[in-house]
Amino acid sequence: MTAPTESKRVTCPICLEPFTWREEELYRRVTDSSGARWVRADLSNIHNPVKRSDRRARCYVQCPNPSRENREHYLPISYRDHGEPIIIGLVGRGESGKTHLLATMIHAALRGDLRHHGLAFEPADELRHMAFQLEINELMRGNKLEATEDLKEEFTTYLLVRTSAGTTRPVVFFDVAGEDFVRSGAQGLGGQFVLGATALMFVDHPAEAVPSLYGSPERNVNPAFAGALQRLAQRKDMADLPVVMVLTKADELRYQHPVDHWIRLDDAREPLSAAQFRAESRDVYAFLDRYDAQPMLDTYEKFRRGTLHVVSATGVAVDLNNQYPRGVRPARVLRPLLALMAMIGLVDHPEAVEVGT
Structure with a gap:
């Protein structure tokens, strides 16, 4: 599990609902014989800061989908890291x-x-x-x-x-x-x-x-x-x-x-x-x-x-x-x-x- 980061309110571009961005749970997309699916990404054992930054850059945060109108969806980690989208x-x-x-x-x-x-x-x-x-x-x-x-x-x-x-x-x-x-x-x-x-x-x-x-x-x-x-x-x-x-x-x-x-x-x-x-x-x-x-x-x-x-x-x-x-x-x-x-x-x-x- 990743270390908690400072929370930030963002608006999801897909469901248009605001939510508090949290990185306690990160996800990545994997594809194997059973198909493609989202799985939890655990960065807790990665201590090299350069390597950790690289792995984090490939992760996603799940939108809580507050309105429940849309299908399950995820946003890239960089959505939080820069200016207003x-x-x-x-x-x-x-x-x-x-x-x-x-x-x-x-x-x-x-x-x-x-x-x-x-x-x-x-x-x-x-x-x-x-x-x-x-x-x-x-x-x-x-x-x-x-x-x-x-x-x-x-x-x-x-x-x-x-x-x-x-x-x-x-x-x-x-x-x-x-x-x-x-x-x-x-x-x-x-x-x-x-x-x-x-x-x-x-x-x-x-x-x-x-x-x-x-x-x-x-x-x-x-x-x-x-x-x-x-x-x-x-x-x-x-x-x-x-x-x-x-x-x-x-x-x-x-x-x-x-x-x-x-x-x-x-x-x-x-x-x-x-x-x-x-x-x-x-x-x-x-x-x-x-x-x-x-x-x-x-x-x-x-x-x-x-x-x-x-x-x-x-x-x-x-x-x-x-x-x-x-x-x-x-x-x-x-x-x-x-x-x-x-x-x-x-x-x-x-x-x-x-x-x-």
């Missing part, structure tokens, strides 16, 4: 491209592509990241990823971001099925993360977001956006949440102005410029307005601080075999993440405070 949620209908966007975004962030902006990301949850890394590898091999499973209560991956100013914060990413925001059964737990989110990415793809461009005169309804906004209405601080509106699969619009301009720009090495964020947001807003993309525009207008972006997670459309035979070539996938990091206050740059205003 940042919870980022992706909101979008099925097939909107959320999963591919998140995979390529995290891949680029972990590769160090935002180091020019003083941001370094690293995995902080070995188990969850291992599962997510398998998805990243699958996509990088040119295979389309499966849609997000329904009623997914867990977060997708958990990272640490270290800034050039010396700050370290946990970053939790949620990607749930779009249908979970409007599902009437099973308590609707899959989309409840918006109630505790620090920032949000609203994601849609051209065929649904701008149907008139594809010959459909009907103004589309986005049930995922509507469902998320309905839940967010419970929060008094809803309008103050930083948001990014992301039009995915922009490779389909590579010859459409102004998408053709923005999709070709480097999103990692260019200097941070609030004016450029405003210019892209202005152009994307005008494009969406021209083609009557009302769900995206209406959602954007409900928040005081936000940016609009065009991205392509793969660079090309999938073929009939659900593959990308020439591989994937992501474009602008880091831009939304950089915008949120600036709006949250993690980018050490004089213009960061102006991003999204």
Whole structure:
């Protein structure tokens, strides 16, 4: 048994219930012939402080699950060790491209592509990241990823971001099925993360977001956006949440102005410029307005601080075999993440405070 540590109140990102963090009981995940299960981790006989710190870093604390609404769940030990967690949620209908966007975004962030902006990301949850890394590898091999499973209560991956100013914060990413925001059964737990989110990415793809461009005169309804906004209405601080509106699969619009301009720009090495964020947001807003993309525009207008972006997670459309035979070539996938990091206050740059205003 581990020595008691100073208690601290935390809010679980999964069940959204506060509890007192205690490390008297630590757990680790083991897999053997009987399957995978959680077992108690006993560090009492480890006296080498370096070795003990290493073993502790691989442990988890069980959330007491006070409301008893969720399944049994565990949080990585590092959830307590750093600053206030940042919870980022992706909101979008099925097939909107959320999963591919998140995979390529995290891949680029972990590769160090935002180091020019003083941001370094690293995995902080070995188990969850291992599962997510398998998805990243699958996509990088040119295979389309499966849609997000329904009623997914867990977060997708958990990272640490270290800034050039010396700050370290946990970053939790949620990607749930779009249908979970409007599902009437099973308590609707899959989309409840918006109630505790620090920032949000609203994601849609051209065929649904701008149907008139594809010959459909009907103004589309986005049930995922509507469902998320309905839940967010419970929060008094809803309008103050930083948001990014992301039009995915922009490779389909590579010859459409102004998408053709923005999709070709480097999103990692260019200097941070609030004016450029405003210019892209202005152009994307005008494009969406021209083609009557009302769900995206209406959602954007409900928040005081936000940016609009065009991205392509793969660079090309999938073929009939659900593959990308020439591989994937992501474009602008880091831009939304950089915008949120600036709006949250993690980018050490004089213009960061102006991003999204």
